[in-house]
Amino acid sequence: MSITELDPPPDVAVRAQGLAKTFGGHRAVDGINLDVRTGEIFGVLGPNGAGKTTMLRMLATLLKIDAGRAEIFGVDVVDQPHVIRQLVGVTGQYASVDESLTARENLWLFGRLQGVASSRARSIAAELLEQFGLEEAADKPIAQFSGGMRRRLDLAASLITRPPLIFLDEPTTGLDPRTRGQMWETIRGLVADGCTVLLTTQYLDEADQLADRVAVIDHGRKVAEGTPDELKTAVGNSTLQLLLAQPDDVPAAVRVVRRVLGSEPVLSPEQGRLNVALDQADLAAEVLIALRTAGVSISSVSVAKPSLDEVFLALTGHETDGDEAGNAAGTMEENR
């Protein structure tokens, strides 16, 4: 976990109540409550189209709030947008830097716009370029930048005035594993510096690696909230995926799993397939041996980390692309 030695101060960085946004007839964000504490990394986990970006854009004054209210450090987002914009640094899903300028020029421009004197803006730009490993590319056109470099520049541009709250919209989507690890380090560094971070992600492991607390969002609603550990307790550390040779054996297999693990396997819509949540990967062997003893034949088997799909299956009872609203909403909140 990121910063266990620092207890977050009790005050609230972001408070949203009943936040909602409707596009046409579609409720993209449907009454979300959120409390982000100062000094923590708060993760918003959800599939594409869950309403994560829309929620973030409303909090950042980029979209009008249709219903509900939101406060950032006690300042109302609707009443004081100009103040909010001084408190929040926003890094979007797509690089929001000027393609026709160099990295150095971009950072200087955004510094100047925020009232930083020209020479100071130049030295801040140089510091950030060094900090984000962009010195060599500083004076090259951004068109030549890789995806990871753009993301880093984009994040650097959000940090010029060192805002106390930073919004990161899917900071590592589309990055290779190494670059992703670097981005994680950078994000942890921000919090060590006193910032609060609100980030959205589609990856369970990212939320696990970074976030102190996580809200799971689906169809514009919050379906669960808790620490990553609480999330994993609900889902298991890894998943045993079984495909039975005879679909008729499913009831027998369910009984075996119940006896060995004391938990319910999740039946997949596909015939004869079931997913078993495991606290430890070792338990897979126990299950397999018991199945063999019971005479249940298996045609394929694999052990995997729980995917976002499985989190959703466990929390909401449907797959990420399902059309029903979560019927198991709030399971985790009850667990706490």
Add this chain to the structure above:
Amino acid sequence: MSTTIAPARESVRATDRVATARRRVTVGETFSQTMTLAWRALKRMRRNPEQFFDVALQPILFTAMFAYVFGGAIAGDVESYLPLMIPGILAQTVLTTCMATGTQLREDMEKGVFDRFKSLPIARIAPLAGPMVADLLRYAIAATLTFGMGIVMGYRPGGGAGGVLAAILLAIFTGWSLAWIFTWIGTIARSAQAVQGISMMILFPLTFLSNAFVPVESLPDWLAAFVRINPVSHLVTAARDLANGGLVTGEVAWTLVAGLISIVIFAPLSVRSYKRHM
């Protein structure tokens, strides 16, 4: 990539930030932000010189074409048509340039960087006004080339250098103020192509239903009535008086008034629709 932030740095304190945050943007800040964004637009122009093709080629081509095609029919010969036509081309060139302002702004707005401009604590008008200030350069180039081409073809403005300069300045001001109309269209239209289409429909009647290329007396009454109130006609007449006679007439005042009206109406409308739906 070095990721650790130097420990010497003072840590960020949210409560202090809230206390010191400015409640609104001052006029001085707005001006400085606009000039910073004008700098950005000039950098972009320097790196995409093809943006200058229209402002550079149009005055040269149109001056030559219109002079040889219409000169004989309207004024008897090319040379006596030039004093009538050059101020007309000036107005037309400047208007075409303002149309490009709207189209390019729209293209620019679709890029991610405008998202960041919106998220920054800056005046909402600055991202619109910045590129328009940079466009003053385009108007100046277009206006100067129009007169330059005329002089090459034998035009000898009676108002002298001072008159020509005054006509150019008046054209630049009018272009900049009318550009707010096209900027507004840029903020309400769905795409850059739509901006182009709508702008064309405004631009053609304004330039051709004016006294830019033909004397008003030659038109039927109902058309002459429109031509007389068209702000482009006022610009053309004022520019003719300035460049050909060195005279500052009431037409200059009318042109300035038309420009100011356009700013007063369309600048707030542009900011409003930019704020609302971008």
